[in-house]
Amino acid sequence: MLDHEVNRFNGIEIEAAHAPEDPECFAGELAAALAAWEEAGRELVWLRVPIERAALIPVATAAGFRFHHSQEDYVMLVRRLRPDALVPHYATHYIGAGGVVLNSRGELLVVSERHRRSARPYYKLPGGALHPGEHLVDAVIREVRxxxxxxxxxxxxxxxxxxxxxRYGKSDIYFICRLTALSDEIIRDEREIEECLWMP
Amino acid sequence: MLDHEVNRFNGIEIEAAHAPEDPECFAGELAAALAAWEEAGRELVWLRVPIERAALIPVATAAGFRFHHSQEDYVMLVRRLRPDALVPHYATHYIGAGGVVLNSRGELLVVSERHRRSARPYYKLPGGALHPGEHLVDAVIREVRxxxxxxxxxxxxxxxxxxxxxRYGKSDIYFICRLTALSDEIIRDEREIEECLWMP
Structure with a gap:
C-alpha cells in the first residue's frame, strides 16, 4: 500500500517524495489505494508532489485529482472520496498597506507609478503589498522607504x-496608515516610481 | 514559434491550451522559444497549464520553470530569464471573522468546536474564514448563522x-465584529460545533 498518513479530518495525506518514482508504478499503487480508502469511508486524499517529481502530476490528474495550491517547489493536489467532502480553501487574499506620510511642514508625500494602469499620470500614496510573513506596520514603513x-x-x-x-480572481485588503516623516530627502525608486514629491 | 503574448512588464505569457499537446513536441518548441526570449531581453515567462494538459507540466519543470500558484483547474508556472527579475507574490493571506454576538439579556454567544486543537474543550466566539469573493460583514453574519x-x-x-x-506557511488576519442577535434560538451545526450556548 502507498505510504500515507490519516489526518484528524478522516483524510489521507500522501507525500509523493516517498512514492514510487516511476509514473506507471505510481499509477498502479494509487488506483489500488484509492479503491481501498473509498471502501474504508475516507473523505479526501491529499497528495503533495515536490517539483522534482513533477512526472507524477499527470498520473494524479488522470486519477481524478484536482489542484489545491502550489508553492514554488511543490503542488498540492486533492481528490474527493465522498462527493460532498469539504475541501478547505487556500489563501484568498492579498494584503497591502499605504501611508499618509506628513512632514514637519504638514506636506503630504505622494508618488506617481511607472507601471500605472491609466495613460494619464496621477499621484497616489506610497505603499504596496506585504511580503510573506511581514507585519502591517513593518510593511508600510518599508514600502514608504x-x-x-x-x-x-x-x-x-x-x-x-x-x-x-x-489578481487571478483573489481578493485584496488595503490598509491606510498615518505616518510621521523622520527624514525629508526624497530618494526615488527609479524602477517603480516615475515621480515623487512633498505636496503642500 | 510558440504562441505567446508580451505583457506590460516585459514578460512573456503562454497559454498551454494553445501549445502542442505532445510533450516532446512542446519541449522542442519551448527550448527554442526560451533561447529567443532570453536573447531579446525578456524578464519572465509565465506558463498557464490547464489540468487537461497536465502532461506538459514535467516538460516545463525540466526546462527550469517553478510553480507560481494553482487553482482547481490549472497550474501557473514561471521561469526567470533575467536572474534578478521580480516575481510578484500570489495571495498571502487567509481572512477570518468572528462575532461578539449579544442578545437582549446581554448574554454572549459562544461555541465549542468539534475539531479543536486541544484535548480540553474551551469556548470561543463563533466565526470562520471568508469564502472567496465574500465581504467581511456578510461573512461574519453567515458564520454565526x-x-x-x-x-x-x-x-x-x-x-x-x-x-x-x-496553514501552508501563509498568514491570517482575523477581524472581531460586534453583532446584535435578531433571534435567540440556537440550532447548532452538529458537524462542526460540539456545544453552543448563551453565556450570562
Missing part, C-alpha cells in the same frame, strides 16, 4: 478597504 | 489581529 527614500514612524491605522476580483 | 442558527445584525468592527505561520 523603498519607494521614496523617506524614513517614517507609524502613528495609527486610518481605515481599510476590502475588494474582490484582484 | 451557520454555526449557531442565530440571526444577527452587524454593528461595528472591534479589532483585528494579524499573524503568520498559518
Amino acid at each position: 523603498e519607494e521614496t527614500g523617506v524614513h517614517a514612524r507609524f502613528e495609527a491605522l486610518v481605515c481599510f478597504r476590502h475588494w474582490h476580483g484582484y | 451557520e454555526e449557531t442558527g442565530v440571526h444577527a445584525r452587524f454593528e461595528a468592527l472591534v479589532c483585528f489581529r494579524h499573524w503568520h505561520g498559518y
Whole structure:
C-alpha cells in the first residue's frame, strides 16, 4: 500500500517524495489505494508532489485529482472520496498597506507609478503589498522607504478597504496608515516610481 | 514559434491550451522559444497549464520553470530569464471573522468546536474564514448563522489581529465584529460545533 498518513479530518495525506518514482508504478499503487480508502469511508486524499517529481502530476490528474495550491517547489493536489467532502480553501487574499506620510511642514508625500494602469499620470500614496510573513506596520514603513527614500514612524491605522476580483480572481485588503516623516530627502525608486514629491 | 503574448512588464505569457499537446513536441518548441526570449531581453515567462494538459507540466519543470500558484483547474508556472527579475507574490493571506454576538439579556454567544486543537474543550466566539469573493460583514453574519442558527445584525468592527505561520506557511488576519442577535434560538451545526450556548 502507498505510504500515507490519516489526518484528524478522516483524510489521507500522501507525500509523493516517498512514492514510487516511476509514473506507471505510481499509477498502479494509487488506483489500488484509492479503491481501498473509498471502501474504508475516507473523505479526501491529499497528495503533495515536490517539483522534482513533477512526472507524477499527470498520473494524479488522470486519477481524478484536482489542484489545491502550489508553492514554488511543490503542488498540492486533492481528490474527493465522498462527493460532498469539504475541501478547505487556500489563501484568498492579498494584503497591502499605504501611508499618509506628513512632514514637519504638514506636506503630504505622494508618488506617481511607472507601471500605472491609466495613460494619464496621477499621484497616489506610497505603499504596496506585504511580503510573506511581514507585519502591517513593518510593511508600510518599508514600502514608504523603498519607494521614496523617506524614513517614517507609524502613528495609527486610518481605515481599510476590502475588494474582490484582484489578481487571478483573489481578493485584496488595503490598509491606510498615518505616518510621521523622520527624514525629508526624497530618494526615488527609479524602477517603480516615475515621480515623487512633498505636496503642500 | 510558440504562441505567446508580451505583457506590460516585459514578460512573456503562454497559454498551454494553445501549445502542442505532445510533450516532446512542446519541449522542442519551448527550448527554442526560451533561447529567443532570453536573447531579446525578456524578464519572465509565465506558463498557464490547464489540468487537461497536465502532461506538459514535467516538460516545463525540466526546462527550469517553478510553480507560481494553482487553482482547481490549472497550474501557473514561471521561469526567470533575467536572474534578478521580480516575481510578484500570489495571495498571502487567509481572512477570518468572528462575532461578539449579544442578545437582549446581554448574554454572549459562544461555541465549542468539534475539531479543536486541544484535548480540553474551551469556548470561543463563533466565526470562520471568508469564502472567496465574500465581504467581511456578510461573512461574519453567515458564520454565526451557520454555526449557531442565530440571526444577527452587524454593528461595528472591534479589532483585528494579524499573524503568520498559518496553514501552508501563509498568514491570517482575523477581524472581531460586534453583532446584535435578531433571534435567540440556537440550532447548532452538529458537524462542526460540539456545544453552543448563551453565556450570562
